[in-house]
Amino acid sequence: MLLTGSITKQRDGEKELMKMRKSQFNLLTKIFFYIVLSGLSIGFLIPFLWMISTAIKKPEYVWVFPPQWIPNPVVWKNFPEALKIMNFSFHLRNTLIITSLTMLGTLLSSSLVAYGFAMFRFKFREVLFMLLLSTMMLPSQVTIIPLFIVFTSLRWVNTFKPLIIPSFFGSPFFIFLLRQFFLTIPRELNEAAIIDGAGYFTIYRKIILPLSKPAIASVAIFQFMGAWNDFFGPLVYLNQMEKYPLSLALYAFRGVYSTDWHYLMAASVVITLPCLIVFFLAQRYFIQGITLTGMKG
Numbered sequence: 001m002l003l004t005g006s007i008t009k010q011r012d013g014e015k016e017l018m019k020m021r022k023s024q025f026n027l028l029t030k031i032f033f034y035i036v037l038s039g040l041s042i043g044f045l046i047p048f049l050w051m052i053s054t055a056i057k058k059p060e061y062v063w064v065f066p067p068q069w070i071p072n073p074v075v076w077k078n079f080p081e082a083l084k085i086m087n088f089s090f091h092l093r094n095t096l097i098i099t100s101l102t103m104l105g106t107l108l109s110s111s112l113v114a115y116g117f118a119m120f121r122f123k124f125r126e127v128l129f130m131l132l133l134s135t136m137m138l139p140s141q142v143t144i145i146p147l148f149i150v151f152t153s154l155r156w157v158n159t160f161k162p163l164i165i166p167s168f169f170g171s172p173f174f175i176f177l178l179r180q181f182f183l184t185i186p187r188e189l190n191e192a193a194i195i196d197g198a199g200y201f202t203i204y205r206k207i208i209l210p211l212s213k214p215a216i217a218s219v220a221i222f223q224f225m226g227a228w229n230d231f232f233g234p235l236v237y238l239n240q241m242e243k244y245p246l247s248l249a250l251y252a253f254r255g256v257y258s259t260d261w262h263y264l265m266a267a268s269v270v271i272t273l274p275c276l277i278v279f280f281l282a283q284r285y286f287i288q289g290i291t292l293t294g295m296k297g
Helices: 002-055 078-085 088-119 125-137 140-153 161-169 172-182 187-195 200-211 213-228 232-237 246-253 261-281 283-292
Strands: none
Touching: 002 261, 078 246, 078 261, 088 125, 088 161, 088 172, 088 200, 088 213, 088 246, 125 172, 140 161, 140 232, 161 232, 172 213, 187 200, 200 213, 213 261, 232 246, 246 261, 261 283
């Protein structure tokens, strides 16, 4: 009995030692990953920090070597002067028009198409969905010339229409994202609503959309950032300064022989802030929407 008891105690001691070693290994692994992630985060933040540093410098200190990360003196007047030079409020209006309408079109069209693919059973549904996804493999550079020819024939060039109207025809990526989320909604809710006499559009409006707020928020954030920061589209379709959004208005600081880098960086900081604010305010919905669509990792 004494021998059995000592063997049992020895085994228990070995198990406790293994657990301790495993916990220590897990702790060291977490510390290692945190150090690596912190280093990568700092690496990604360096350009943003340099942009802020340049925005509050005098122009003669921009190219000083070694670089001056903390300006002395700090020139806060670069911000109001830069916004005045670029006529910020005027170009902000153009940006808000383009961004708000493209968000509306994308959310409306993509959610309707995703609802159809997720909730209805029809012939060739999977084939059509795969055909839709295959369009994501075409880079925008391949279609820009045919689209420009089409919009030129419609006399839409130098208007906001080429930047807004295509969003009302849906986006393959957002349709896929919303469809994956809609598939997680129990079909019993739709069947119960149909029994109660609700139509398909009523189900979409009163059941699907209220239950899909995280996915809708994710699509809205993606589209907002894409439209707000879009440079290539306005550069191709707009050729008058008064129609430029903020992304193109930054050209005001580029001269033939020199660039006002302190003003350019000050305006860039102001233009970047709305994207950061929107993301941080809606971060919980964004992460939840991406996770529930099965796109995590």
